[in-house]
Amino acid sequence: MSAPQSDVPIRPFLIGFPAAGLALGFVLRATAWNQWSDLVWAVATLPALLALLVEIVRRLRRGEFGLDIVAALSMTSALAVGEELAAVVVALMYSGGQYLEDFAEGHARREMTALLSRAPRTAMRHRDGQFEEIGVDLIVSGDRLLIRQGEIVPADGTLASPLAVLDQSALTGESLPVQRTAGEALMSGATNAGEAFDFIAARPAALSTYAGIVRLVEAAQRSKAPMVRLADRYALFFLVATLVIAGGAWAWTRDPVRMVAVLVVATPCPLILAVPVAIVAGLSRAARHGILVKGGKALEAMARIRSLVVDKTGTLTDGEARVVAIRAAEGFADDEVIRIAASLDQASKHVIARALVAEAQRRHLALTVPAEMVETPGEGIRGTVQGRRAAVGGISYVRAQLTQTGRGLEHVQAQDSPGAVVVWLAVDGQLAGHIVLADELRAGIAALLARLRALDIERIVLATGDRRDVADAVAAGLGLDAVRAELTPDQKVMVVLSERKAGLVMMVGDGVNDAPALAAADVGVAMGAKGAAASAEAADAVLLVDSLDRIVPAIEIARRARFIALESVFAGIGLSTLGMIAAAFGYLTPVEGALLQEAIDVAVILNALRVLRGG
Incomplete structure (x- = not known):
């Protein structure tokens, strides 16, 4: 049963009118006016039936087809064969079911709605x-x-x-x-x-x-999951099955009441109720964990991921150069090296300069204002710090500032790991030391990849535009299935497409250069806290916190939502089918069938809401 949007403002009337008519009919049955009870029940059915017929026409004009037709057939046939009580019960249950579905979806959306209301x-x-x-x-x-x-x-x-x-x-x-x-x-x-x-x-x-x-x-709230569209397509098959069973019961027994009972049991269908509630609940629960999934389509695809392609910089690594080692020359202390270098670098906008200043601030070192600064872009900067001549930069730049030989100057850089940057410091013409910076792996990456393997992710591939030696050094010990380095944005797209042979592909990245690959993947996931806006726009999901490990609960939530949706569908359809068969053999009256179907609907909605809880 799809919830018509056109009758939302009058929904209280569509529930209240058949409820009042049902109660009045029973009162009349107990009085001398009992002959009027059937008419009252028939009249009480009409508003819900008319609203339903209007909605069916509107949906058919939009090219949509749903099981609301079964509800209309059951009410119409019940009135036609004189089962007015069954008709008004179906009308009440149908309108009440719509209200229940709206309530369930509203409950499921509460985390996403909270984000909107806080603006x-x-x-x-x-x-x-x-x-x-x-x-x-x-x-x-x-x-x-x-x-x-x-x-x-x-x-x-x-x-x-x-x-x-x-x-x-x-x-x-x-x-x-x-x-x-x-x-x-x-x-x-x-x-x-x-x-x-x-x-x-x-x-x-x-x-x-x-x-x-x-x-x-x-956008996520407006989306419609593939499973929901799949439910709409299979509505035709369920309608045919319903009509076959109902028509068969009528042809076999020549009793139209049995046909009505079958139609009533099939109204409304859990196939339509369970899926959207479960999907919306999954979107809401993901938002609660800091994972914004843009819609049901992305959530449903995320549940079936088999390959992961991940970027390096800003994804596997922190994406920022950080000081990993300070090696002071004789006569200098580590803190003195970083203090002098950072004091001088306050005058530079270079990303490495900012990293040195940040490290000095982290160590609570008192920086001084440099004087006589001269910066050579891309090479280094020199000036005076507290009366001492200082120079910070690359090996060639600092060598030119030395008046004393820097022993070991030529060999230290080769000793550092691939991808590391070495910044040298000279003070008063003497080598004072060097500082090693690197973009390090995020903490817990190895454990995260192991958890993804446990979720049956068959292939994990590193795709980066960085140098081969840097990529290999980062991937060492992580157990990746492949490392693709020195890639252009279009080559990253080709990596994503080539991985589809193993199943649906998730791509995780954060930079502008990742945007094409994120859009090409079955599920693109952007690091939204620090990543580029282009990657967030191209992605299907955004991690609102700068933590890669959020993709684990994202996949778990998606799989739970999909499993519970299918579980609800199969259980609901199975119970409805059994009910239709029982009605066809005369074991259920139309009224009993209506009550049974409503119980099934309530059960599948409550089951779908289990997505909001941990499993």
Whole structure:
């Protein structure tokens, strides 16, 4: 049974009118006016029947076909053969079933609806030493906003106050608040769980992460899963089976009441009820875990994944250069090396310079303002730090600044792992040491891949645009089935397509260069917390937290939703078929058949809602 959208405003009437008519008919049966009870029941059936017929016509004009036709046939035939009580019971059960389905879907959507309802409407902006309340659509890049306790961050940007305590549970599923310090990036949609803080918007609210999430949620709620469409197609076969059993019962017994009983038992069909409820429940539960699946189609496909293609940078690795080793020369300490290098690099915008400054801040080192800076793009920077001449950069650049021989200078870089970057420091013409930076594997990647293997993922392939030696070094010990390196975006697409021989393919990535492969995969998954907007738009699912391990619960939830949907369908159709056979042999009256079918519908809906709970 599909829930007609056209009659939603009058649904209370469509439930209340047959309920009142049913009760009035029984009252009349107990009085001298009992001859009027059948007429009252017939009249009480008409509004639901007429609304149903209008909806059937509308659906047929849209090229859609559903088992609502069975409901219309059962009510019409019951009225035709004088089974008015059965007709009004079917009308009441049908209208009540629609309400039950709406309630179940609303319950299933609660996490996704929560995301939509939390969207901020206004913000407090600093202006000329005062505050002004503005609509979030008026926020522009560079606005300084006040985020009060309990308010939601309306746009992406950076923290301008010393500290902020944020509740990101609605976005990431993390139950504990997180702390952010001045200068750190804040994601829109997080709730201020501490004192008020100032915030600098990086972009308009309409372009924020949370606005994008809201758009994706709305698209997901409008989607229709392949299993739902499959149910619509098989509705024709079930209708034929129903008519064969009903017609056979009539032809064999010459009793039209048995035909009516069969039709009543087949109304409405759990095939239509169970699937959308289970799929929507799966989407909702995934959102609760920080996984935004864009629709039922993606969720249903995710349940059947057999191959995984994964990007390296920002996916298997953190995607940021981090200090992994500091090797100070004689006469220098590790902290002194990083402090001088970071002090000088404050004047540079290079990504490596930012990594050195971040490491110094992590170590709580006091940085000083450099002087006389001269930067050679792509090579290094030199200047004065607290009166000492310093130079930071690559091996050739720093060698040119030395007045003393740097012993071992030529051999150290070869000792570091592939993909590592070595930054050298010279102080007063003397080699002070070097710093090794690398984009390291995310913690727990080996365990994550083992869990994916346990989920029957048959092939796991690394696809990266990075050098072969770097890719091989990252993949070492991970047990991957294949490593594809030095790939262009179109070559990544070919890798995804070639892996389809093993079954449906999931692609996980975060960069703009991953977007074509994400779109080509059966299920594209984007790292949404830090990834590029293009990859999030192209993907079928977005991880709202920067943690690759969320794909495990995503697959588990998808498989549970699909299993429970099919379980509900097979159980419901099996019970309905048994009921139709019993009715054909005269073991069920039309009224008893209607009550039995409603019990089956309630059972399959409740079973479908089990997706919301862990299994």
